[in-house]
Amino acid sequence: MSTTRKRLFIKTYGCQMNVYDSDRMKDVLTPLGYESADTPEGADLVILNTCHIREKAAEKVYSELGRLRPLKDEKAASGGMTIAVAGCVAQAEGAEIMKRAPVVDLVVGPQTYHKLPELIAQAHRAKGEALDTEFEVEDKFDRLGSDRQVEGYSAFVTVQEGCDKFCTFCVVPYTRGAEWSRPVDQIVAEIRALAAKGIREVTLLGQNVNAFHGAPPSGREDEGAWGLGKLVRHVALIGGIERIRFTTSHPRDMDEDLIQAFADTPKLMPYFHLPVQAGSDKILKSMNRQHTAEEYIAIIDRLRAARPDIAISGDMIIGFPGETDADFEATLDLVRRVNYASCFSFKYSKRPGTPGAAMFNQVDEGVKSARLAVLQELLSDQQAAFNESMIGQTLPVLFEKPGRLDGQLHGRSPYLQSVHVEGPAELIGQIGEVRIEAASRNSLSGSLTGSKRSAA
Ligand code: 5AD
Ligand code: SF4
Secondary structure, eight states: OOOOOEEEEEEEOSSHHHHHHHHHHHHHHGGGTEEEOSSSTTOSEEEEEEOOSSTTHHHHHHHHHHHHHHHHHHHGGGTOOEEEEEHHHHHHHTTHHHHHOTTOOEEEOTTOGGGHHHHHHHHHHSTTOOEEOOOOHHHHHHHSSTTOOOOSSEEEEEOEEOOOOOOTTOOHHHHTOSOEEOOHHHHHHHHHHHHHTTOOEEEEEOTTGGGOOBOOOTTOGGGOOBOHHHHHHHHTTSTTOOEEEEEOOOGGGOOHHHHHHHHHOTTBOSEEEOOOBOSOHHHHHHTTOOSOHHHHHHHHHHHHHHSTTOEEEEEEEEOOTTOOHHHHHHHHHHHHHHOOSEEEEEEOOOOTTSGGGGOSOOOOHHHHHHHHHHHHHHHHHHHHHHHHTTTTOEEEEEEEEEOSSTTEEEEEOTTOOEEEEEOOGGGTTSEEEEEEEEEOSSEEEEEEEEOOOOOO
C-alpha cells in the first residue's frame, strides 16, 4: 500500500448521516496517505457525498461535476484527479452517473464506503467498472468506525440506518434501504474509543433512530434486541461520556421506555427532535405518516410529563399535494399547541419516484411560499420566546471551541442552544455553569459562574 501524501477533498451535502459517513471515508483513506484539503483544486481524490432529499439534487451534482472537469484536466499532468460520487444520489442513479458524466471515475453507495480503497484501485485500473451500490450495511459497520479520528468534543455515532416507513414525499427508503440496527457491542466499542480520545458528547444517529433494535451485548443473547432507551442508559455508563443525544425519531416508534429514559438518565439531554410534517389528519394520512395529530400531541405530553423542561424540535412540510387553507390552519394549530423550541420547515417539492410526485393535486408555488412565510414567523417567535425563557437561569454548557471574538468561548446548552461567554480557553472540552443574561433568536450569552464540571 502506497503511503505518499495525497490530497483528499470531500464535499458533503445534506444530513448528519452524510457528515458521519464523510468522516468515515476520511478514516478509511488516511492509511492510504490521503490528507484532507479544503478545496478541490489540485486534489488527488475528490468525493461528492451527495444527498437526494432536495429537489433537483441529481442536477446539482451534475453541475458540480461540470465545475470539476477543468480542475481534473489541469491535474492530468501531475498524477491525475480521481472523482468519486458517493451518497444517496449515487445510490439512486448508479451507473447512469458515469454515463452522463464521464469525468466520474467511481460511484459508491452509502453501504459500501469500506470498499473505497479497493474501488479507487479498480478505477485506476479499469475506468467505468468501479461501481458499488449494494446494500450490505452489516459489512459496512464491521469495517468502519473502529479507529475514528476525532475533532472537538462532540461526535456522531450511527446506530441505525434505513427506513421502512415510505412517507409518500420521501426518497430515503429507496436510497438507504430497509431499517437495520448495529449490534450494541459494536456501538459501545466505538463510543468507548471516542471517549478515550476526549469526546464528551455523542449523538446517536439513524434515519429512524427510535426504531433501533440492536443485537444485545455478547453473553446476553437470551435478552432479545435492545431498544433505544436501553441503549441510551448503557451508553450513559461509559466513562467520559457526559452528554447523550439522538436523532431523528418517528412518532410511530415511540415507546414508554425511551420516554422514561428522559426521566431517569440525566446524561440524556432534554432535547427531542420529533418531526410531524403536518397538522392535518387528512394530509398526515396522504403522507402515509401512520399517526394522527392527536397521537403526536399525546407523545409530546408524555415527554413533558417525564422531563418538564424538554425542548421539542420538529420538521414541517408545507404545501403537500391536496393541502387546503383549512389543512394549513391545522398545522398552525398543532404548532401553537406543541410550542416548539426549534423547528425546520420546508416547502414540499417532488422527489422523482415517490408517490407524492405523482399526485394530481399539487399546490401552487405562490401559495406554498405564502403559507411557509406565515409558519416560519410563528416558529421564529416560538424559538425567540424559548430562548428568552433561559434569561436568569444557570445552565451547564459544554464548551466546544473559541468564540468569534477574542477571549470568547462557544458552547451548547442542554437544549442545543449556542451559548457565547467570556472565559479561558482551558475550559474548552469541559462543562461549565453559565448564568444566561441575554437571548436572541439563534443564541444565548451570559457569564461563567464557576468552572465546575457537571454531568448534565
Ligand atoms: N419535500 C420537502 N421536504 C421534504 N423532506 C423530506 N422530503 C421532502 C420533500 N419531498 C423534509 C422532511 C424531513 C426532512 C429531513 O426533510 O421534513 O423530515
Ligand atoms: Fe423519510 Fe418518512 Fe422514513 Fe423519515 S420516516 S426517512 S420522512 S420515509
